[in-house]
Amino acid sequence: MLPQHPMMPIAIDPMTARWAAEHADRRWALFLRFWQDLALRLGRLPTRRDLDPADLTAALLPSIFLIDILPADDKVPRIRFRFRLLGTEIMLHETVRAGSYLDELGSEADLSEIEQQYHAAMAGRIQLRAATLFWESRDKDHIGYHVLMLPLGSQEVGGHEVGGDDGGVAHLIGCAIYDDEHHISTQSESINSLLRAGLPTKRVTR
Numbered sequence: 001m002l003p004q005h006p007m008m009p010i011a012i013d014p015m016t017a018r019w020a021a022e023h024a025d026r027r028w029a030l031f032l033r034f035w036q037d038l039a040l041r042l043g044r045l046p047t048r049r050d051l052d053p054a055d056l057t058a059a060l061l062p063s064i065f066l067i068d069i070l071p072a073d074d075k076v077p078r079i080r081f082r083f084r085l086l087g088t089e090i091m092l093h094e095t096v097r098a099g100s101y102l103d104e105l106g107s108e109a110d111l112s113e114i115e116q117q118y119h120a121a122m123a124g125r126i127q128l129r130a131a132t133l134f135w136e137s138r139d140k141d142h143i144g145y146h147v148l149m150l151p152l153g154s155q156e157v158g159g160h161e162v163g164g165d166d167g168g169v170a171h172l173i174g175c176a177i178y179d180d181e182h183h184i185s186t187q188s189e190s191i192n193s194l195l196r197a198g199l200p201t202k203r204v205t206r
Contacts, residue, residue: 010039013127016148020128027060028148031175034060035150045153048171060175062089067102067149067172069122081118084171093143093178094136110135121149122169144179 012032020028034055038046048066056064066085072078081102091097096105102114117129129147133140152171 010124010151011126013125016126016128020148025177027063027175027177030057030060031064031148032150035173045151045168047153051152051173062087063175063177065090065174065176066152067118067174069170069172079119081115081172087176089178089181090176093133093145096136106135117147117149118172121151121172124151126150145176147174147176149174 017032020032023029035046038050038055042050053061064085064087065083068082068084070076070080070082083096083098083100083102086094086096086098102111102118105111113129113131114135117127120127126148129149131145131147133143133145149172151169152173154168154170
């Protein structure tokens with residue numbers, strides 16, 4: 001049984017769990033197991049600081065991305081999602097770059113399903129999403145992909161909690177795999193991206 005955040009149970013959709021367990025592309029199982037094992041070991045939601053790129057493996061790194069969650073405030077009365085890190089495979093397929101905000105990438109209608117998945121992950125509801133890159137460009141409607149999002153908790157800096165919504169979720173970690181991948185990304189390229197994003201790189205090889 002997965003550990004629970006004090007304010008939020010984690011519920012992985014049964015079809016999503018089956019997809020990860022049975023799919024021929026073992027990256028789905030690796031990604032979900034990585035997060036589950038880390039949560040079980042820590043006894044809580046993992047935070048960004050708990051992530052070790054080596055544990056994600058070279059096969060996964062190009063498909064990984066991190067999202068910062070910016071809580072609503074007086075100036076912006078809605079939660080915003082900012083891309084913190086993007087694996088090399090994602091940057092080969094999409095124009096989004098680190099520092100971009102989700103709501104800047106398309107119309108509200110085009111992005112609604114993406115935001116719904118992000119909000120569900122924040123609430124502990126984990127479900128695979130299948131789509132095409134039509135939301136980014138009408139010319140990319142033929143490029144299909146699947147994406148899975150998992151929550152990362154807030155962290156303490158100097159004894160104070162930093163980041164997160166009211167439920168203590170500060171970031172999301174995602175895995176995006178495209179139907180037409182050629183696997184030309186390299187581990188070194190992905191490690192460089194992780195370094196720029198401020199993640200630890202205690203071990204970079206198995």
